[in-house]
Amino acid sequence: MAVAFSEKTRERFKAILAKYPEKGAALLPTMWLAQKEFSVITPEVEEYVAKLLGVPLVRVHEVLTFYTMYAAKPLGKYHLQLCTNISCTLLGAEDILEHLKDKLQIGAGETTPDKKFTLSTVECLGYCGTAPVLQVNDDFHENLTTKKVDELLTKLK
Amino acid sequence: MPKPILSKNFGKKNAHSLGVYIQDGGYEAMKKALTEMKPEQIIQEVDKSGLKGRGGAGFPVGKKWSFIPKEATKPKYLVINADEGEPGTYKDRPIMECDPHAVVEGAIITCFAVGIHWAGIYVRGEYVKSIERLEGAINEAYAKGYLGKNILGMGFDLDMVVHRGAGAYICGEETGLLESFEGKKGQPRMKPPFPAIVGLFQGPTVINNVESIAAIPHIVKNGGEWFNGLGAPGIGGGVKLFPVSGHVKKPGVYELPMGTPLREIIYKHAGGIRGDKKLKAVIPGGASAPVLKPEEIDVPMEYANLAKIGSMMGSGAVIVMDEDTDLVKTLRVLMCFYAHESCGKCTPCREGTGWMAKIIKRIEKGEGESADLDTIVSIANGIRGRTLCPLGDAAIGPALSFVTKFRQEFEDYIKVGAG
Numbered sequence: 347m348a349v350a351f352s353e354k355t356r357e358r359f360k361a362i363l364a365k366y367p368e369k370g371a372a373l374l375p376t377m378w379l380a381q382k383e384f385s386v387i388t389p390e391v392e393e394y395v396a397k398l399l400g401v402p403l404v405r406v407h408e409v410l411t412f413y414t415m416y417a418a419k420p421l422g423k424y425h426l427q428l429c430t431n432i433s434c435t436l437l438g439a440e441d442i443l444e445h446l447k448d449k450l451q452i453g454a455g456e457t458t459p460d461k462k463f464t465l466s467t468v469e470c471l472g473y474c475g476t477a478p479v480l481q482v483n484d485d486f487h488e489n490l491t492t493k494k495v496d497e498l499l500t501k502l503k
Numbered sequence: 504m505p506k507p508i509l510s511k512n513f514g515k516k517n518a519h520s521l522g523v524y525i526q527d528g529g530y531e532a533m534k535k536a537l538t539e540m541k542p543e544q545i546i547q548e549v550d551k552s553g554l555k556g557r558g559g560a561g562f563p564v565g566k567k568w569s570f571i572p573k574e575a576t577k578p579k580y581l582v583i584n585a586d587e588g589e590p591g592t593y594k595d596r597p598i599m600e601c602d603p604h605a606v607v608e609g610a611i612i613t614c615f616a617v618g619i620h621w622a623g624i625y626v627r628g629e630y631v632k633s634i635e636r637l638e639g640a641i642n643e644a645y646a647k648g649y650l651g652k653n654i655l656g657m658g659f660d661l662d663m664v665v666h667r668g669a670g671a672y673i674c675g676e677e678t679g680l681l682e683s684f685e686g687k688k689g690q691p692r693m694k695p696p697f698p699a700i701v702g703l704f705q706g707p708t709v710i711n712n713v714e715s716i717a718a719i720p721h722i723v724k725n726g727g728e729w730f731n732g733l734g735a736p737g738i739g740g741g742v743k744l745f746p747v748s749g750h751v752k753k754p755g756v757y758e759l760p761m762g763t764p765l766r767e768i769i770y771k772h773a774g775g776i777r778g779d780k781k782l783k784a785v786i787p788g789g790a791s792a793p794v795l796k797p798e799e800i801d802v803p804m805e806y807a808n809l810a811k812i813g814s815m816m817g818s819g820a821v822i823v824m825d826e827d828t829d830l831v832k833t834l835r836v837l838m839c840f841y842a843h844e845s846c847g848k849c850t851p852c853r854e855g856t857g858w859m860a861k862i863i864k865r866i867e868k869g870e871g872e873s874a875d876l877d878t879i880v881s882i883a884n885g886i887r888g889r890t891l892c893p894l895g896d897a898a899i900g901p902a903l904s905f906v907t908k909f910r911q912e913f914e915d916y917i918k919v920g921a922g
Contacts (some may be wrong), residue, residue, distance in 0.1 A: 365662070365664045370685060370686045370687075371684060371704070373686030373687075374666065374667065374669055374683065375666070375667060378669070399686075405687065409687065409688055412688035413628075413669035430836065431590045432590045433748035433749055436828065437749070437750075468670075469844065470588060470840075473593060474592070474593050474748035474749075474820070475593055475747065475755050475756065476754070484631045
């Protein structure tokens with residue numbers, strides 16, 4: 347089946363296009379729409395987005411692979427992104443990482459076999475005053491401790 | 504302590520809504536600017552305010568605006584840089600979350616002053632709440648007639664768009680940001696031409712940081728001299744947000760006069776070192792600012808004073824490290840960061856950051872060699888000034904300062920192996 351936006355997403359896409367002086371500038375927001383709609387930016391989705399915007403396929407692929415937040419591979423239901431940059435590491439992010447690996451039995455960059463959790467390490471998330479911080483999908487969990495991680499994982503089960 | 508300006512709405516309930524913002528005197532500056540002032544007068548006030556770019560480069564904001572050609576064949580643009588990604592920096596996020604209308608109002612005034620009719624704010628992809636709040640504020644401003652056609656009946660039009668990034672530190676660099684705004688990978692452009700002449704969509708473009716833009720309504724409302732006077736005596740330049748993190752008792756974002764001594768920020772405002780330990784090192788302006796030793800913290804937090812002692816103001820993000828901090832590990836974290844975020848366009852940065860990261864990792868594992876520290880210095884000097892954008896230079900800031908100021912600790916690691 348060919349990849350295509352739903353009627354509702356098409357409307358949102360049109361609204362986005364109308365905001366930009368040049369069509370190609372809508373590529374990042376269109377990729378966000380695509381990721382929301384299809385979860386994964388597969389090669390078919392890349393082709394679809396390229397056609398929608400009239401940009402070369404290679405440009406879509408460049409954008410997909412240059413930025414860290416677009417998913418070229420399926421992610422778990424919960425994407426756990428742990429900041430391991432300076433302020434978080436000063437306050438124990440590496441211990442949290444070991445704890446998460448241990449609990450989930452996966453390494454950074456991996457997904458649990460039941461597809462529930464993907465664990466990633468990420469660069470500074472801008473929550474340095476409440477470090478260490480873990481981003482779970484769009485939510486941020488601050489001032490983390492291993493105990494808080496345990497509580498969180500139980501809640502997410 | 505003077506009343507806060509930039510942070511007055513931090514933590515205040517519903518301050519992000521138009522009603523509360525207006526009740527508190529919001530959009531009065533916009534009305535004053537559009538109905539009582541000429542564009543040149545606004546630029547003059549911003550000049551007088553001593554406001555320097557709060558993103559990190561510290562370029563005078565009024566001067567930046569005046570570089571935009573008055574008569575341009577292409578449309579002009581305002582781009583607000585909200586790609587806050589400099590490690591240690593978390594000051595723009597609370598502005599966008601708690602005071603989004605200050606950003607919108609600042610943008611309207613800026614655009615009126617420079618003759619711009621399209622403003623875009625580039626927000627890092629992770630800042631979901633900031634994006635929601637800004638979009639909400641923009642929608643409210645359109646509904647109220649503060650954005651769109653013929654604002655306040657003065658014949659001035661302005662559209663404003665929120666553009667979501669997708670995870671790339673390099674997009675905080677202004678020309679990388681422009682590329683990303685245009686829907687490309689965020690690799691920096693060659694300069695010149697500077698964005699003031701050829702920027703977004705090839706048009707003359709003003710690029711300002713969120714904190715700079717949020718200061719504009721206050722400057723217009725109370726005057727440039729007033730703002731300048733809020734800085735430390737003899738230093739001026741207004742107030743600034745200092746995000747403090749690391750081993751302090753009270754991490755947080757502190758609004759203080761430009762020129763406040765670093766010691767005062769750490770020991771008075773942030774409550775001193777956790778567990779009353781000794782201070783070992785402090786980064787004064789975000790990860791890219793060369794590290795300082797405890798005997799250097801009487802420096803006033805201000806661009807020229809920090810440059811004088813070989814560091815920089817950057818974003819003003821203060822990262823504090825206590826006596827127990829493993830500086831080899833800390834530098835490894837930073838070097839891996841730069842290696843990961845180097846966009847790959849310039850060879851010295853692409854190869855050099857990865858090479859330095861490899862060496863530091865080796866030292867941390869206890870497999871360092873005696874020549875390693877000199878190699879790092881030599882790699883760093885090979886990057887310096889040989890890249891299109893400042894990321895390469897940013898990486899060598901911590902690399903050189905850590906291994907020269909704390910050389911003994913690195914040598915011990917090499918001699919004895921991992922701690």
